Amino acid sequence: MSAPTEFEVMIFATTLVVLTLAYGLVKFAWSQPLKNGPGFFLGVEVPAGFYDGRGKLWLNGYRAALLALHLALVVALGGCFVLKRWEWMPVWCGGFALVYVPTYAALTLWMRHKLGTRPPVRAVAFSLQSRHLGDYISWPLEALSAAIVASCWWVLLRHGAKFDWLPPFQMTWSAIVLPGKIALVHSGAPLPAERTEEHYRYQDATRRNSINVLNSWGWLMVVTLCIFPLRQFVSPMKSLSLIWIFLAVFTAVFVYMMFLIFRGQKLATTMGRDLYPSGNFATPYRSSSWMGTMSRPYLVWFAIWFGGILALILYSQFR
Amino acid sequence: MFLTLEANDKRPIYQQIADGIKSLIAGGSLREGMTLPSVRQVAGDLGVNLNTVAVAYRQLQDEGFVTVRHGAGAVIAPRAPRSIDKAELLKPLQTVLTQLILSGLTSREIEEAVRRELAHLQQTRSSNGEKGGAQ
Numbered sequence: 001m002s003a004p005t006e007f008e009v010m011i012f013a014t015t016l017v018v019l020t021l022a023y024g025l026v027k028f029a030w031s032q033p034l035k036n037g038p039g040f041f042l043g044v045e046v047p048a049g050f051y052d053g054r055g056k057l058w059l060n061g062y063r064a065a066l067l068a069l070h071l072a073l074v075v076a077l078g079g080c081f082v083l084k085r086w087e088w089m090p091v092w093c094g095g096f097a098l099v100y101v102p103t104y105a106a107l108t109l110w111m112r113h114k115l116g117t118r119p120p121v122r123a124v125a126f127s128l129q130s131r132h133l134g135d136y137i138s139w140p141l142e143a144l145s146a147a148i149v150a151s152c153w154w155v156l157l158r159h160g161a162k163f164d165w166l167p168p169f170q171m172t173w174s175a176i177v178l179p180g181k182i183a184l185v186h187s188g189a190p191l192p193a194e195r196t197e198e199h200y201r202y203q204d205a206t207r208r209n210s211i212n213v214l215n216s217w218g219w220l221m222v223v224t225l226c227i228f229p230l231r232q233f234v235s236p237m238k239s240l241s242l243i244w245i246f247l248a249v250f251t252a253v254f255v256y257m258m259f260l261i262f263r264g265q266k267l268a269t270t271m272g273r274d275l276y277p278s279g280n281f282a283t284p285y286r287s288s289s290w291m292g293t294m295s296r297p298y299l300v301w302f303a304i305w306f307g308g309i310l311a312l313i314l315y316s317q318f319r
Numbered sequence: 320m321f322l323t324l325e326a327n328d329k330r331p332i333y334q335q336i337a338d339g340i341k342s343l344i345a346g347g348s349l350r351e352g353m354t355l356p357s358v359r360q361v362a363g364d365l366g367v368n369l370n371t372v373a374v375a376y377r378q379l380q381d382e383g384f385v386t387v388r389h390g391a392g393a394v395i396a397p398r399a400p401r402s403i404d405k406a407e408l409l410k411p412l413q414t415v416l417t418q419l420i421l422s423g424l425t426s427r428e429i430e431e432a433v434r435r436e437l438a439h440l441q442q443t444r445s446s447n448g449e450k451g452g453a454q
Contacts, residue, residue: 126361
């Protein structure tokens with residue numbers, strides 16, 4: 001067995017991404033407006049019979065926009081292949097996130113705004129149960145992750161050989177997800193006074209799932225970082241098996257992360273079916289928040305972290 | 320365990336929080352040694368200012384219902400017998416009774432309401448006592 005070429009690795013990674021994207025589109029994004037049942041469109045309460053009339057137009061418009069967005073991304077990906085510019089693939093991945101996330105969010109917000117979301121003010125409840133970081137974050141695993149990252153850098157710096165600092169730095173930056181997890185533990189949203197326990201369990205389940213997704217992303221990056229110091233030591237003979245081992249581990253962690261994301265989506269759909277959707281619940285002290293439990297500290301962290309990843313990708317392309 | 324704040328309650332938020340916690344202590348749902356969530360958590364969950372929750376907790380501390388320990392947060396204090404000025408304690412009751420009479424409620428209706436509330440409180444206390452005993 002020979003070592004996979006850069007082209008083959010890119011094909012493999014792209015296939016993984018495209019398959020995931022297609023599954024997410026068909027399984028979740030396509031029917032997202034209907035996930036709270038026929039009484040809602042994207043979490044906004046709509047009158048009875050909405051889907052017999054203008055609701056059909058809204059749904060078709062949403063789906064057309066979603067398809068156009070995916071088509072644009074596929075065309076960009078096809079461009080990379082046709083022009084054989086493999087070095088653009090990381091830019092495509094970053095660009096994909098940069099284009100997809102804000103466009104989808106803007107589309108959702110615009111539709112919600114047009115449908116006129118003015119949820120009634122309801123009585124509000126809050127839990128008297130303390131949320132401790134230790135209940136959500138495994139400190140031994142955090143320590144292990146930090147130790148692996150530190151060891152990788154120690155090996156890279158001590159080895160003496162010249163190495164390109166940028167790729168391992170990109171991986172290290174991407175692996176720093178602990179502040180996001182801490183922000184998620186502290187984030188919460190008001191609970192309605194009716195069926196409070198169910199709303200609380202739903203909120204906690206989505207919080208835990210988001211933390212698990214961040215966890216697996218962090219490990220994906222740590223696994224990728226490990227390849228840089230290992231490459232310094234392993235002879236070309238052994239590097240072949242190393243590449244295959246790396247690909248297997250990377251794929252396993254990636255598949256696990258996607259499993260968590262899709263399981264979380266399914267869980268949220270199942271648990272939240274009959275509950276008040278995020279953004280359709282206003283309290284006397286807080287307007288409705290479409291973002292659910294994602295607090296301002298979490299969004300600030302995400303903006304800095306994600307902005308850093310994009311900046312590093314751009315820097316690596318144009319330095 | 321949850322604390323519900325009504326949408327049309329005219330009391331300040333900090334007062335609603337403090338009164339709600341006192342009611343849970345009176346009902347036996349919150350017992351000595353139990354820890355309340357941090358000020359940051361409650362403020363974040365409710366979407367109110369940190370100071371609002373801090374004022375509620377300070378009031379509970381001043382009245383001896385909770386003790387605030389650095390690092391441990393607000394803990395429900397033991398219900399030590401206090402030297403109680405009964406006349407002082409009954410003042411809020413007089414205010415409420417005056418309001419109810421001015422609202423047009425009859426003495427019988429008020430008596431029934433008070434009896435019902437007391438029975439509810441007693442029931443909550445005994446059911447929480449049973450739970451505590453079972454644990």
